[in-house]
Amino acid sequence: MSKHWASAAAAVVVIMALAGCSPDDGDAAEVPVDAPDPVVTASAEPTAAPLTFTMPATCAELVPTARIARFEGQGLVLLGGPGGRYGTDYLGEPSPEERLGGITCIWGHADSEVSSITISAAPLAPSSRPGIVEGFVADGLNEGELDDASTFGMQGDTELIPAVYNVLRNESWISVISTVGGPAFYDEAVLVADEVATTVYE
Numbered sequence: 001m002s003k004h005w006a007s008a009a010a011a012v013v014v015i016m017a018l019a020g021c022s023p024d025d026g027d028a029a030e031v032p033v034d035a036p037d038p039v040v041t042a043s044a045e046p047t048a049a050p051l052t053f054t055m056p057a058t059c060a061e062l063v064p065t066a067r068i069a070r071f072e073g074q075g076l077v078l079l080g081g082p083g084g085r086y087g088t089d090y091l092g093e094p095s096p097e098e099r100l101g102g103i104t105c106i107w108g109h110a111d112s113e114v115s116s117i118t119i120s121a122a123p124l125a126p127s128s129r130p131g132i133v134e135g136f137v138a139d140g141l142n143e144g145e146l147d148d149a150s151t152f153g154m155q156g157d158t159e160l161i162p163a164v165y166n167v168l169r170n171e172s173w174i175s176v177i178s179t180v181g182g183p184a185f186y187d188e189a190v191l192v193a194d195e196v197a198t199t200v201y202e
Helices: 003-018 065-073 129-138 183-200
Strands: 076-080 104-110 116-125 141-147 152-156 163-168 172-178
Touching: 076 116, 104 163, 116 183, 129 152, 129 163, 152 183, 163 183, 172 183
Parallel strands: none
Antiparallel strands: 076 104, 104 116, 116 172, 141 152, 152 163, 163 172
């Protein structure tokens, strides 16, 4: 080999060494480079539309069908309220809820016509709320809170004091009064109020 080619070969070896490869390596291996972690963008959760209060016109629209069937199974009939035996005349004068444009529905025993449970609903204006709450406080009702409402209730007893449960939302008032009080009847009043809320809010 001539000195010229020897020098040229040596130069190639030096260049390849500087490039990080040797003349016997063939194609140069690529050095892996850590890629940045992919950015995960959370998809926005759909926002549920707020429920709207609709004032029912009849007791059949106020109370779920299943609950009415249960009343009938207990021997109760609709005595007062729209569609009831005596309509709005059962109480003799409008209930507080009726005065606000609502309805009051009264179920009782057909033979004695004594009320067993009274269920009411009414639209609630901001101007009406303070007076209603003041009346609850004067009656000694216990205040509580739900996610979207204030509650005012009284457990009562099985002898004299009824079980009372009121639910005030921004635009509605739902009330349930069980003529017989006590823990079991109070719990039922709370359940009935929850059921009514499912029919008046859509």
